[in-house]
Amino acid sequence: MKFSIDRDALLKPLQLVSGAVERRHNLPILSNLLVEVSANSLKMTGTDLEVELVGQAQVHGDIQEGRTTVPAKKLLDIVKSLPEQTELKIEQQDNKWLLRCGRSRFSLATLPAEEYPNVDAFQSDIEFTLKQGTIKSLIDATQFSMANQDVRYYLNGLLIETEGSVVRAVATDGHRLALSHRALEVNLPEKQVIVPRKGVTELSRLLDSEDQDIHIAIGENAIRATTATAVFTSKLVDGRFPDYRRVLPKGGDKVVIATRQSLKQALTRASILSNEKFRGVRIQLEPDLLKITANNPEQEEAEEIIDVEYQSQPLEIGFNVSYLLDVLNNLRSEDVRITLLDGNSSALIENHVEEDSMYVVMPMRL
Numbered sequence: 360m361k362f363s364i365d366r367d368a369l370l371k372p373l374q375l376v377s378g379a380v381e382r383r384h385n386l387p388i389l390s391n392l393l394v395e396v397s398a399n400s401l402k403m404t405g406t407d408l409e410v411e412l413v414g415q416a417q418v419h420g421d422i423q424e425g426r427t428t429v430p431a432k433k434l435l436d437i438v439k440s441l442p443e444q445t446e447l448k449i450e451q452q453d454n455k456w457l458l459r460c461g462r463s464r465f466s467l468a469t470l471p472a473e474e475y476p477n478v479d480a481f482q483s484d485i486e487f488t489l490k491q492g493t494i495k496s497l498i499d500a501t502q503f504s505m506a507n508q509d510v511r512y513y514l515n516g517l518l519i520e521t522e523g524s525v526v527r528a529v530a531t532d533g534h535r536l537a538l539s540h541r542a543l544e545v546n547l548p549e550k551q552v553i554v555p556r557k558g559v560t561e562l563s564r565l566l567d568s569e570d571q572d573i574h575i576a577i578g579e580n581a582i583r584a585t586t587a588t589a590v591f592t593s594k595l596v597d598g599r600f601p602d603y604r605r606v607l608p609k610g611g612d613k614v615v616i617a618t619r620q621s622l623k624q625a626l627t628r629a630s631i632l633s634n635e636k637f638r639g640v641r642i643q644l645e646p647d648l649l650k651i652t653a654n655n656p657e658q659e660e661a662e663e664i665i666d667v668e669y670q671s672q673p674l675e676i677g678f679n680v681s682y683l684l685d686v687l688n689n690l691r692s693e694d695v696r697i698t699l700l701d702g703n704s705s706a707l708i709e710n711h712v713e714e715d716s717m718y719v720v721m722p723m724r725l
Contacts, residue, residue: 360425361450362396362418366441366460369401372414373435375589376405378561379412380431386476391428393475398422404475405431410558411478412565413590420448426472429456437465478592481583483576485521485547491586492569493541494562497528500539500716502559503685506532513598516555519582521547529603535682536606537689539716552577553600558593565591606719608705611698616668616711617649619695623687625663629653630680632661639725640680644699645673653680676702677725683708686718 373392381389384407393404401416441447441460448459456467498517506514509532518529524547527540554562562584566573574585584591629640633653643650647670651663676699686708687695694711708718 360394360396360427361421361423362401363420363446363448364401364416364418366438366445366447367443368416369447370438372403372416372588373438375565376403376412376414377431377435378564379405379407379410381407382432388428388470388474389476390431391470391475392431392434393426393428393472395426395472396422397424406476406478407557408476408478409555409594410561411592412561413592415588423450425451427451427456427469428472428475429467429469433467434458478581481576481578481581481592483578483583485550486574486576487521487526487543487545487547488572488574489526489541489543490569491566491571491573494573494575494584495566495569497526497539497541498559498563498566500689501528501530501537502563503689504530504532504535504537504718505556505559507556509533513553513596513600516553516596517559518551518553518600518603519577520549520551521577522549523547529600531601531603531606534679534721535685536603536719537686537716538603538607538718541715550577551600552582553596553598554582554593555596558582558591562591562593565589606705607717608698608700608707608719611700611704611707613644613671613674613699614669615644615649615697615699616694617665617697619687619690619693621665622649622667622695623684625651625665626680626683626687629661629663630684632659633680637723638679638681639677639723640683641675641677641725643673643675644669644671646670674699674702676706677723678706678720679723682720686720690716690718 395402401418404413445460454469456469458465520527524543525540529538576583581594629651634655640653649665649667654660690710692710692712696709696711698707705719705721
């Protein structure tokens with residue numbers, strides 16, 4: 360194997376595929392990247408057996424085809440530390456990968472490409488194409504509500520659902536739920552799959568050009584996303600996601616319209632004196648007024664009052680302030696709509712105008 364490549368052309372796909380590599384793994388070859396050179400193209404693959412990322416770059420110079428595996432982290436650290444807009448000359452000699460750049464020279468140990476694991480053959484059930492910005496906004500609007508290391512393993516991921524001309528993402532950790540949908544230009548059958556947390560994170564990193572297309576293919580056991588320069592594949596979580604429709608609050612007759620920014624700032628200030636462990640704040644509603652109070656074991660207290668649109672009976676309810684702030688950080692309109700039933704029922708929070716996302720936050724006893 361022998362080729363030349365621009366440092367900047369190598370760095371971007373290298374950073375992308377290195378994200379899939381597991382740092383501490385029982386199999387040494389899984390800390391390596393599979394590197395394949397053919398014609399004038401370099402293909403790099405990283406995997407942890409759950410998520411696989413494939414990136415490509417153009418090579419030039421005196422090219423000799425070949426394939427091998429090289430240590431992902433060491434290669435990434437070397438390339439990042441080299442000067443920008445320089446040329447790298449790379450060749451393999453026996454079981455060493457030699458990289459030269461100006462007066463710098465590095466020799467990396469390789470492992471045989473034949474030992475590198477192949478991700479199972481992929482067969483898709485449904486496929487669709489949309490803009491990268493669309494799928495990124497869908498992930499960003501929901502992923503913060505995924506559970507983290509919950510024993511209910513199916514909550515440690517993102518539900519992707521297709522239904523007719525709609526693709527929907529849903530995440531919940533049992534205390535809050537985020538739901539968002541986007542319109543498609545095709546009609547698809549109804550299908551639900553759960554993408555694991557790491558798969559969601561790596562897919563989001565792949566999306567760097569809002570207006571470029573991304574092709575999504577969903578199979579029985581895996582999901583694959585293809586862009587012009589990379590291919591992402593992730594195994595799916597084998598489990599049944601809770602019926603999110605049953606969690607959406609019904610019958611709420613108390614509606615609050617608040618300016619998102621002023622509510623967010625008031626909650627942020629009040630949270631400073633909330634109990635660090637439970638993060639609870641009390642919200643009291645009266646006609647056209649919303650009062651937030653927080654206190655902690657040191658007997659410190661914060662109080663915030665803001666003007667809102669509210670015409671129903673007075674109501675008092677407690678929430679985890681972190682959950683409310685997460686929602687307000689991800690809503691986009693100037694005003695938010697909060698629908699409540701009583702002090703013991705979940706709140707439904709939405710953009711006041713656009714209705715492509717909704718959030719459910721369970722109350723806290725304070």
